Amino acid sequence: MSMKSSPTAYGAVAVAIHWLSVILIIALLISGMLADEATDAGQKASILTAHAPMGIAILILTLVRIAWWWRFDTHCEPLGGDPAWQVKMAKAVHGLLYLVVLAMAASGIAMFVLSGAGDIIFGGAGGPLPDFADFTSRIPHGIGAKLLLALFAGHAGAALYHHFIKRDATLKRMWFVR
Numbered sequence: 001m002s003m004k005s006s007p008t009a010y011g012a013v014a015v016a017i018h019w020l021s022v023i024l025i026i027a028l029l030i031s032g033m034l035a036d037e038a039t040d041a042g043q044k045a046s047i048l049t050a051h052a053p054m055g056i057a058i059l060i061l062t063l064v065r066i067a068w069w070w071r072f073d074t075h076c077e078p079l080g081g082d083p084a085w086q087v088k089m090a091k092a093v094h095g096l097l098y099l100v101v102l103a104m105a106a107s108g109i110a111m112f113v114l115s116g117a118g119d120i121i122f123g124g125a126g127g128p129l130p131d132f133a134d135f136t137s138r139i140p141h142g143i144g145a146k147l148l149l150a151l152f153a154g155h156a157g158a159a160l161y162h163h164f165i166k167r168d169a170t171l172k173r174m175w176f177v178r
C-alpha cells in the first residue's frame, strides 16, 4: 500500500488520519455529552481533563490533514456510476466535516480560556468550575455538536449504503487492506 493516494484508492497516510480522526471524534462527542450532563463538579472536571486535550489533538490532526491534502496528496476520483448530485453532496459533507471540527475545537478552546476553566483544571488555580452557559462560545459549541452528529450520521450512512447496498469499493478504498 502506497503512502499517497491514487485516483482509485486512498493512501496509507490519508486512511490512518481518517480513522484516527473518527476514533477521536466519537470519544469527543461522548465525553462532551457526558460533561454536559454531569451534575457533580468533580466528575465534570475529570471528564473535561480528557475532553479538552482530545479536542486539541483533533485540531492538530485536522490541520496536519489539511496540509497533507494541500501539499502532498490528491483525493481519489469519484468511482463513477453515481448521480452528479450525490458526488457534489459527498464533497460538500466532507468540506463541512472539516469546518465543523475546526469550529468545535476553536469554540472549546475559547470557552476554556475565557471562563478560566483551563487554569482551574490544568493550571492548578483551584476553585469551582465556571458555568459554561455564561460564555457565548458555549452556544456554537452546542450547535456544532448537533451539526457534527448529523453530518457524521449522513456520511457514515452513505458509506454503509455504498458498501452493503450498492456493493461498490467506496468503503474498501478508505481502508488499509483492499
Ligand code: HEM
Pocket (backbone or CB within 6 Å): 025, 028, 029, 030, 031, 032, 033, 035, 036, 037, 044, 048, 051, 052, 053, 054, 055, 056, 058, 101, 102, 104, 105, 106, 107, 108, 109, 111, 112, 117, 132, 133, 141, 142, 143, 145, 148
Ligand atoms: C472537535 C472537537 C470537539 C468536539 C467534537 C466536542 C464535543 C463536545 C460536545 C458534544 C459537548 C456537549 C455539547 C452539548 O451537549 O450541548 C461538548 C461540551 C464541552 N466541550 Fe467540547 N468538543 C470539542 C473540543 C473541545 C475543546 C478543544 C475544549 C476545551 C479546550 C472543549 C470543551 C468543552 C466544554 C467546556 C464543554 C461544556 C461542558 C458543559 O457545558 O458542562 N471541547 N463538547
Ligand code: HEM
Pocket (backbone or CB within 6 Å): 014, 018, 021, 022, 025, 069, 076, 090, 094, 095, 097, 098, 101, 152, 155, 156, 157, 159, 160, 170, 171, 172, 173, 174
Ligand atoms: C466524524 C467522523 C468522520 C469524519 C470527520 C470523516 C471525514 C471524512 C472526509 C473529510 C473524507 C474525505 C477524504 C479526506 O478529506 O480525508 C472522508 C472520506 C470517507 N469516509 Fe469519512 N469521516 C468520518 C467518519 C466515517 C465513518 C464512520 C465511515 C464509515 C462508516 C466513513 C467512511 C468514509 C469513506 C468510505 C470515505 C471515502 C469516500 C469517497 O471515496 O468519496 N467515514 N471522510
